[in-house]
Amino acid sequence: MGRYIAVRLGAALVTLVAASMLIFVLLRVAPGDPARLMYGLTPPPDAQLEEMRAALGLDQPLPVQYARYMGAALRGDFGRSYRSHEPVGSMIAERFPRTLRLTLAALVIATVVGVAAGVAAGVRRGSWLDAATMAAAVLGVSVPSFWFGMVLILVFAVGLGWFSVAGSSTWRDVVLPAVTLGISAAAVIARVTRAAMVEVLTQDYIRTARVKGLAERVVYFRHALKNALIPVVSIVGLQMGYMLSGAIVVENVFGYAGMGQLAVYALNTRDYPVIQAVVLVSTTCFILVNLAVDLLYTLLDPRIRYA
Amino acid sequence: MSRSASLAGDTAWTRPGARRRGRLYRLLGGSMSLALGGVLVGLFVLMALLGPYLAPHDPLAMDLSARFQKPSAQHWAGTDQFGRDVFSRILHGAGTSLLAAVTAEAIALAAGTLIGLLSGYVRGRFDLVVQRILEILMAVPGLLLAVVIVAVLGPGLQNVMIAVGLAGIPTYARLVRGQVLAAAEQEYVEAARAMGAGSRRIMLRHIMPNIVAPVLVVGTMGLAGAIQATAALSYLGMGAQPPDPVWGTMVAEAQVFIYNAWWLAAAPGAAIALAVLGFNLLGDGLRDVLDPRTRR
Numbered sequence: 331m332g333r334y335i336a337v338r339l340g341a342a343l344v345t346l347v348a349a350s351m352l353i354f355v356l357l358r359v360a361p362g363d364p365a366r367l368m369y370g371l372t373p374p375p376d377a378q379l380e381e382m383r384a385a386l387g388l389d390q391p392l393p394v395q396y397a398r399y400m401g402a403a404l405r406g407d408f409g410r411s412y413r414s415h416e417p418v419g420s421m422i423a424e425r426f427p428r429t430l431r432l433t434l435a436a437l438v439i440a441t442v443v444g445v446a447a448g449v450a451a452g453v454r455r456g457s458w459l460d461a462a463t464m465a466a467a468v469l470g471v472s473v474p475s476f477w478f479g480m481v482l483i484l485v486f487a488v489g490l491g492w493f494s495v496a497g498s499s500t501w502r503d504v505v506l507p508a509v510t511l512g513i514s515a516a517a518v519i520a521r522v523t524r525a526a527m528v529e530v531l532t533q534d535y536i537r538t539a540r541v542k543g544l545a546e547r548v549v550y551f552r553h554a555l556k557n558a559l560i561p562v563v564s565i566v567g568l569q570m571g572y573m574l575s576g577a578i579v580v581e582n583v584f585g586y587a588g589m590g591q592l593a594v595y596a597l598n599t600r601d602y603p604v605i606q607a608v609v610l611v612s613t614t615c616f617i618l619v620n621l622a623v624d625l626l627y628t629l630l631d632p633r634i635r636y637a
Numbered sequence: 638m639s640r641s642a643s644l645a646g647d648t649a650w651t652r653p654g655a656r657r658r659g660r661l662y663r664l665l666g667g668s669m670s671l672a673l674g675g676v677l678v679g680l681f682v683l684m685a686l687l688g689p690y691l692a693p694h695d696p697l698a699m700d701l702s703a704r705f706q707k708p709s710a711q712h713w714a715g716t717d718q719f720g721r722d723v724f725s726r727i728l729h730g731a732g733t734s735l736l737a738a739v740t741a742e743a744i745a746l747a748a749g750t751l752i753g754l755l756s757g758y759v760r761g762r763f764d765l766v767v768q769r770i771l772e773i774l775m776a777v778p779g780l781l782l783a784v785v786i787v788a789v790l791g792p793g794l795q796n797v798m799i800a801v802g803l804a805g806i807p808t809y810a811r812l813v814r815g816q817v818l819a820a821a822e823q824e825y826v827e828a829a830r831a832m833g834a835g836s837r838r839i840m841l842r843h844i845m846p847n848i849v850a851p852v853l854v855v856g857t858m859g860l861a862g863a864i865q866a867t868a869a870l871s872y873l874g875m876g877a878q879p880p881d882p883v884w885g886t887m888v889a890e891a892q893v894f895i896y897n898a899w900w901l902a903a904a905p906g907a908a909i910a911l912a913v914l915g916f917n918l919l920g921d922g923l924r925d926v927l928d929p930r931t932r933r
Contacts, residue, residue, distance in 0.1 A: 348773040353785060360789045468921065472914035474865055476872045477888055477906030480895055488896060575780035579869045594873050597788055605788055613777045
């Protein structure tokens with residue numbers, strides 16, 4: 331077990347380094363001279379430009395540039411924004427907690443709703459409840475989040491006045507974006523939970539439990555759900571990754587000042603250091619979540635024995 | 638991450654003697670998903686092909702005296718801030734939306750299938766290297782990868798298609814590789830090899846046909862994802878630029894007016910949702926029909 335954890339940790343680290351290289355190289359080949367972009371619309375004399383290139387380390391070979399960048403990034407220094415000249419690290423530090431809050435809230439909503447719906451549907455397979463839940467699930471993954479978000483704003487913020495139309499400071503500002511972000515994940519989790527429940531309920535030990543005279547409730551929740559949740563754990567981890575993607579869209583619908591909103595703003599203003607930092611931080615989160623899920627998996631499922 | 642590969646290789650698609658009973662029944666009347674999905678996709682494709690001819694108005698013609706009109710007999714989906722007919726714009730946008738999704742999906746499918754086929758068949762060091770590269774690509778959340786690619790290539794619908802396509806390659810590469818690994822174990826492949834068939838022949842004539850079904854299912858659902866992704870990137874302003882009538886862009890433009898003209902966002906949003914729903918249902922239905930394991 332200890333060895334497996336060490337191997338997985340190592341692999342995650344290698345993936346992270348490789349992914350950061352990929353992002354770094356891609357954004358280096360992006361059009362535009364960073365030194366020139368630093369000056370905005372009025373290009374300075376060539377000598378000054380050379381100076382800026384040297385200051386940014388752009389006269390160094392690419393591997394050296396990468397090593398310097400990552401060395402600084404590990405200390406929280408992601409360079410400066412081309413536009414505002416603010417340190418990118420502090421821009422991220424301000425926005426990352428908001429995106430994390432949004433993503434976690436969405437994950438909780440998606441997991442609770444998804445597992446509940448999936449169990450209800452799986453237990454009553456073939457019933458109208460099953461059909462209705464699964465129909466809702468297909469609808470849930472099909473509706474575009476940016477549009478669903480607008481519908482929620484119209485109904486719950488404008489119509490009923492329960493929530494603010496836009497913002498990112500109080501918990502009330504998180505509710506509608508989190509529901510929007512969580513809806514498609516809830517649908518996916520519901521489908522996986524249902525399938526796992528249906529599969530588990532055909533197992534011999536369930537029959538044994540029933541023969542022992544246990545109440546259906548005990549059979550479902552004590553015996554079936556515990557085993558059905560194993561595949562659900564891995565899908566929840568994957569969904570977290572999709573949410574980091576989805577946050578880009580959802581944050582822009584609600585004017586929620588997180589990393590996703592920052593990424594789009596940076597893209598529109600060609601602020602590459604900011605894009606790079608956002609993608610790097612999100613990718614790191616995704617890799618860490620996947621690692622956590624993998625390790626959790628081995629704890630949950632004693633059948634998995636890693637060499 | 639290696640778990641998903643083993644899961645993909647473990648399906649019953651290639652299991653010999655799979656149940657075929659009831660296939661026709663399910664094809665004709667048993668699968669609601671297939672029927673409903675087929676109808677929605679059919680309508681979408683028809684709209685994409687015939688939309689410009691069916692549109693009652695010019696999608697770009699402004700009429701400032703008819704701004705922000707509610708849906709009516711004359712303007713089925715109302716008019717926008719320039720007095721343009723929203724329904725005509727949706728009809729015109731269908732073609733672009735479908736073309737964007739199909740192009741992105743074609744890139745992902747073609748490149749992914751080729752990589753997966755080679756990786757699964759050649760195996761060894763090549764496979765190892767390819768798998769690691771795919772793992773790196775999959776480590777970057779999909780839409781963020783697309784954002785980086787758009788940052789490099791510049792905004793525009795064409796670059797959005799390329800970005801979504803590239804981001805989708807690992808899915809197919811992994812799926813096909815898993816299927817090929819499973820299929821390669823089958824006796825018919827051994828038999829073909831014993832009869833002296835070469836690698837290319839075995840891959841294309843023997844293995845390929847046996848992995849078409851899962852690729853078809855995933856590809857159908859992938860189209861749903863591609864419509865959503867291209868629409869989302871257009872919504873964020875990275876795709877087609879106004880005044881082109883593209884669904885995602887139309888929703889973005891409408892957001893400013895949502896408080897007094899809800900129909901501006903409602904119509905293109907519903908169009909995206911129905912198109913995506915159609916492909917999702919069709920994919921679900923195809924799986925029910927093609928995968929002998931799923932039973933309702």
